[in-house]
């Protein structure tokens with residue numbers, strides 16, 4: 001058994017492909033307690049996510065949290081679960097299909113695009129191996145997080161490196177770290193807000209709600225908070241919003257530590273109590289709708305608003321598989337593969353005349369070198 005793994009039946013005349021690994025956070029396999037236990041053990045066991053003493057955390061995670069939280073989380077997931085599965089996964093599949101279709105049209109060379117999840121399935125390991133087995137020799141990783149954070153993008157890179165260090169032929173690798181101020185991303189957010197306002201009218205205020213994290217991570221150098229602020233500011237500027245018409249908040253608090261503030265739920269409550277009747281909420285850090293937007297914002301926070309005197313909390317959906325979003329992500333990929341040959345010269349010829357290229361390769365004695 002070799003120490004390092006390889007593409008099965010690799011040949012010298014294999015056509016080198018470009019591989020694009022599109023990743024997101026991941027989701028449980030089913031809205032059930034055992035599936036949630038598996039998923040949360042992997043997710044919350046990641047030191048990038050919960051950065052505290054390993055021994056202490058292991059005891060707390062396995063002794064307390066994984067005995068109680070999975071049941072509660074499973075009930076929340078059941079509320080948003082769709083026929084095709086978890087929204088994050090079904091939307092992810094649509095996003096990848098859309099990016100794939102656009103890239104096949106735009107690129108001359110062969111390209112494969114795969115979806116992978118940092119936790120759960122399809123895994124990053126599976127995605128990378130599928131790209132390799134289809135012949136990808138150059139791989140670009142696109143984590144679908146507009147704002148960089150060590151807890152999300154950093155952790156995705158960890159999983160990529162952990163897999164690649166087991167390979168014999170490590171592909172050329174590029175990583176996209178963030179696109180929080182990409183003009184086309186900002187424009188797509190502006191478009192979706194404008195469309196929402198055309199149908200529903202202007203709200204009294206708009207919240208830009210981002211997933212939170214312990215404030216300690218910001219103080220220790222994570223630049224996520226700054227990128228969230230910039231995204232929101234650029235959108236507000238482009239919409240011409242006055243300072244009192246918008247605000248940045250942070251949601252999805254977990255545990256007892258102080259997280260990035262102000263908190264979304266507390267802000268929603270105090271705005272309702274102050275007499276506000278219509279509030280729009282957009283979550284620009286989520287490229288796809290998921291538990292945290294559908295159940296927490298559109299469900300729980302709308303209830304908080306109404307229970308405290310507000311009338312309508314209107315959640316503006318994530319960019320999901322909108323055309324402007326997929327066009328923007330495809331442009332981002334194309335920007336990041338610049339300078340990478342789409343195929344080597346022999347392969348360019350092979351596209352004109354595959355038989356001749358094969359004959360030439362055989363004449364050079366490089367036809368095949370493994371198996372067969």
Ligand SMILES: C=CC1=C(C)c2cc3[nH]c(cc4nc(cc5[nH]c(cc1n2)c(C)c5CCC(=O)O)C(CCC(=O)O)=C4C)c(C)c3C=C
Pocket residue numbers: 025026027028044049050069073086088145149151152211212213214224252254285286289290291292
């Ligand atoms: C323990 C701390 C957590 C940190 C730090 C954290 C950061 C973080 N997460 C996202 C995006 C998503 N998180 C989602 C779910 C989710 N997040 C946490 C905890 C932390 N996240 C938990 C425990 C869960 C699971 C649900 C639950 O039990 O409450 C999701 C949704 C996944 C889905 O399947 O729908 C997303 C997306 C970001 C962007 C982020 C930091 C920047």
Ligand SMILES: [Fe+2]
Pocket residue numbers: 211252
């Ligand atoms: Fe999270």
Ligand SMILES: [Fe+2]
Pocket residue numbers: 252291292296
């Ligand atoms: Fe949540």
